[in-house]
Amino acid sequence: MVLVNENYLKLQKNYLFSDIARKTRDFIAANPKAPIIKLGIGDTTLPLPPTVIKAFHDAVDEMADATTFRGYGPEQGYAFLRELIVEHEYRTRGVSIQIDEIFISDGSKCDTGNILDIFGRNTIAISDPSYPVYVDTNVMAGNAGDPTNHGQYSNIVYLPCNESNLFKPEIPAFHVDLIYLCSPNNPTGTALNYGEMKSWVDYALRENAIILFDAAYERFITEDQIPHSIYEIPEAQKVAIEFRSFSKTAGFTGTRCAFTVVPKDLLGFDSNQKNFSIHALWNRRHCTKFNGVSYPVQKAIAAIYSQKGSEEILRNIQYYQHNAQIIRDGLNKAGLEFYGGINSPYIWVKSPQDKSSWELFDLFLHQMHIIGTPGSGFGPNGEGYFRLTAFGSQKDTQCAIERIQNYDFNA
């Protein structure tokens, strides 16, 4: 008789996106001509830029010729890409990362989930609301304890992010081991400034904790005081792992590439308090359970570090940033309260008249034919909020905003 991982049985069914899909489907069935605009999911819509496409094609052609064909590559990624990352993402910001501290992968979703493989039973702190993968993977790993009756888990230390703290997680007054930080944040769209991030690094140094820093939306930062990497904070390499997705940076949501930085200074401990290199453990995990990212994909993403490639992806980011500005302006005119959208593609809208997230979802869908994401899907502290994203087309975004402005929320 095969025993299943009983931690999985504690997972709460995540109906967020399936419920959105079902409600949308039902509405369209009843209203087949309704001009639905989707501003819900955080998925890019602009095509890959020409320089990336050219590099992608060139690499595919290499695979067509025996003299340039590539079989198994290094599990950790090709040196050509890791070197470009070290140079352009770090050295230019005054941060010194070694090439072999960079691990190329097929996505930060995988890495943020898989990283728990190398850790034992620890106290985990996670912002609420947050990207659901953080909680779910801790449930799977047995770190979460039991579900509570308000949609949380007994052993997770939740860091509430709400209006009173401007959606910035507060440093706990007690010890935790692993801390998930996502800045700029999904779903709230807010970002930690240098001082706030330094407080977290200081806490981790003091407490021998490790920060799992998810910087998936780094390219959307516009303000100077927001660090692009946690390693801009001194000594952060002793206490932080950084996850960097190319999904939003370069429109790679469907092409799949990311990297994770695991500094060699990071230490974990066994139960006898003997220390071990986290880098060595992750390297072993990566080489044992992963076989590298597709060569043409690595060549394609490397092209964003060329002069032309970087200009092209910047233009795409600016297009989305302009959408965010359109949404912000429109919500202001509509008299709705919101957060985010400055250093982030996400706008976190506060429900008017104390409506619940799902009530606002229904209102937007039925009255304005706009699909957003109910904030409660990201955790109990997301209740009463609604996430809009800047990843639509400019035309759709403009049109959606006009509908919002024309709707009388006080009716």
Add this chain to the structure above:
Amino acid sequence: MVLVNENYLKLQKNYLFSDIARKTRDFIAANPKAPIIKLGIGDTTLPLPPTVIKAFHDAVDEMADATTFRGYGPEQGYAFLRELIVEHEYRTRGVSIQIDEIFISDGSKCDTGNILDIFGRNTIAISDPSYPVYVDTNVMAGNAGDPTNHGQYSNIVYLPCNESNLFKPEIPAFHVDLIYLCSPNNPTGTALNYGEMKSWVDYALRENAIILFDAAYERFITEDQIPHSIYEIPEAQKVAIEFRSFSKTAGFTGTRCAFTVVPKDLLGFDSNQKNFSIHALWNRRHCTKFNGVSYPVQKAIAAIYSQKGSEEILRNIQYYQHNAQIIRDGLNKAGLEFYGGINSPYIWVKSPQDKSSWELFDLFLHQMHIIGTPGSGFGPNGEGYFRLTAFGSQKDTQCAIERIQNYDFNA
């Protein structure tokens, strides 16, 4: 203080490929003109065929256009690919698999490792010798117990594969929960026939066990009595997960694609003997920790199911099969004993004169300038064997074989 996964600390350092690389490097440094031929690693060398390349390019072009751009796809893979797999890998063999029982991934290495996520503490049976990932991932998961002083682990049930059983694992006389079977086998090159596979399925049905069936080398099968899928055995869908890599099938070692079949009939149990769908657990794992395979890669591999594509990959397989035949003929002429090479790209050479695997490695490198893989690297029962592969060029393979034939092993 962050606790590491202490199971990782029980991993034995795997020096196999790094030792091979170091010895090779040292030899080349001392003998820069030695005409080294590599018949060691199981990596393909023929380029991707034209039909695959064309589909790859076409999909990259789709990513260049906003109207055809693909962002996040289904985590489980696109329906177009899953339907082709169901049709061409199963329906044509009389096996009925549902589309949503197919999970597309970036590699069987990942899947055979990650599958343990959904299982609890079970008794694990693994062939010896075997692909090292099976053992290592069980060590990481805490299933293996402690290292023994002869290179094994205390809690793993090893199924010795040696000359006396023609390298076919024997069914244990007691209960085990999870059984790794790889046929055609890496590293021994042997394959289970219908009756042998049926015995395993019968055992699993009887014992409520689950077989983890790795069919990475399926395309190399030439003999009629060797099943291409474990699901050719009646009722196997109640007891088997099948891993199917495209690495050797289509030269995707560097392009990365595979699929895993998790039938809905498969059941696991909690500690109260309540049953749970393994399919549902894996689906949850796959959707939580994985974000789908790169769209162009999925389009590229789908092309192997076209008429032209299937002919092209068949020609590549035949090229490698011809190499295997060259090696077999040559070893016969050289008077060396060996196994495999008929339904497999691997030839498992028995060391003459009771040489150890590493002694034979050194002999081949120093005397014949041929690199193979020491069998002992795959487990203690691999000691005294040496793995050659058919993935080299025909010219190199021919040349290597001439050197072997000209070498006097009795000298």
